[in-house]
Amino acid sequence: MNNSAIIIITHGSRRNTFVEDMINLATYIEEKLEVPVFLSHNEYTEPNWRNIVSELLSKGINHIVFALAFLGRGNHVAKDIMGSFGVNEFYKWVKSTYEGKEINVYFTKPLADSNLVKLALFYRVFTAFPQQENEYIEDPEEIEERTMKFIREKVRERFPYMGGREIEIIARAVYASGNIDIADKIxxxxxxIDIGIESLKTGISILTDVKMVSAGIRWNKVENYLDKASELAKEMRITRTAAGIRLGLSSPKIVVIGNAPTAVAEVLKIRKEGIEIPLVIATPPGFTNAVEVKEDLIKSGIPCIVLRGTYGGSSIAVSIINELIRMVRSHGG
Incomplete structure (x- = not known):
């Protein structure tokens, strides 16, 4: 509205620093709203809000927002200011008169009930009571080493009969997920593991369902065909991830699926067509198809590492294949 303005009203003070602080506040609001903002005071210093109202009305500006820069709803707010217009409501445009002229007024509430003001005051008081801070480990290698040690111990407690390589794969999956309970689901x-390691030693390519999985794998032959899969997906009426898997499995590859249950389903179809698949790592999450298709993969006889149930995620799939790659590079399995 071209006939609108904002008047900020403070209690007022003769101290220059007070006025400087309020000018900064008024400037900030004016820059944000691109509406004329006038700083005024109720007493002690000029300009007084009454004079500004009179001046604005003389210029035809008759829609005025009164931004009350008071903490509480005392007499200055209720009687001196709002009472001058016969208004007792906040956040509502009200028609009134002032010095015989019609005016539309809108009053904001004082500040004490604002959570932002409460928080600002809390932080200022908080500095007087320094809290004892915990010491944090900042070295990334030490963080990983300590975390993996803790996880390995927890996994061994659950599976005392399990071999070291299996423990390591499960621990890496737990590390990636932050959830120790998935150890029971892998x-x-x-x-x-042996087939995966031997396949990697040949320099085999790794095929993924989504680019997020590809991005995390530390191997120089990683393939993803999602960008080329749209036409085949439409033709076969399947998802793009499923079509991408079909495009990629023209020859044997390790398949790593971290996102799409339909990609696992497509692997099962392709296997029935006679394509050899040395290893599938499948950790897609979900409540529709995911549980069932992962169980079908387990029953299929294809060598696999699977996160059962609704749990899953790309980072878990990446952590498992990267652990196999680490085994190859560190000591050949």
Whole structure:
């Protein structure tokens, strides 16, 4: 509205620093709203809000927002200011008169009930009571080492009969998820680790369902066909991730699926067509298809490492394949 303005009203003070602080406040609001803002005071210093109202009305500006820069609803607010217009409501445009002229007024509430003001005051008081801070480990290698040590111990407690390589794969998955409970959900088929390691030693390519998985794998032959899958997906009436898997499995590859249950389903179809798949790592999360298709993968006989149930995620799939790669590079499995 071209006939609008904002008047900020403070209690007022003769001290220059007070006025400087209020000018900064008024400037900030004017720059944000691009509406004329006038700083005024109720007493002690000029300009007085009454004079500004009179001046604005003389210029035809008759829609005025009164921003009350008071903490509480005392007499200055209720009687001196709002009472001058016969108004007792906040956040509502009200028609009134002032010096015989019509005016539309809108009053903001004082500040004490604002959570932002409460928080600002709290932080200022808080500095007087310094809190004892915990000491944090900042070295990333030490963080990983300590975390993995803790996780390995927890996994061994659950599976005292399990071999070291299986423990390491499960621990890496737990580390990636931040959830120790998924340790009970990870299925590793017989010989899956050996087959994965031997396949990687040949320099085999790794095929992924989504780019997020590809981005995390530390291997120089990682393939993803999602960008090229739209046409095939429409033709076969399947998802793009499923089509991307089909495009990529023209030859044997390790398949790593961290996002799409339909990609796992497509792997099962392709396997029935006679394509050899040395290893599938499948950790797609979900409540529709995910549980069932992962169980079907386990039953299929394809060597696999699977996170059962609704749990899952790309980072978990990446952590598992990267652990196999680490085994190859560190000591050949």
């Amino acid at each position: 299925y590793i088929s017989q010989d899956a």
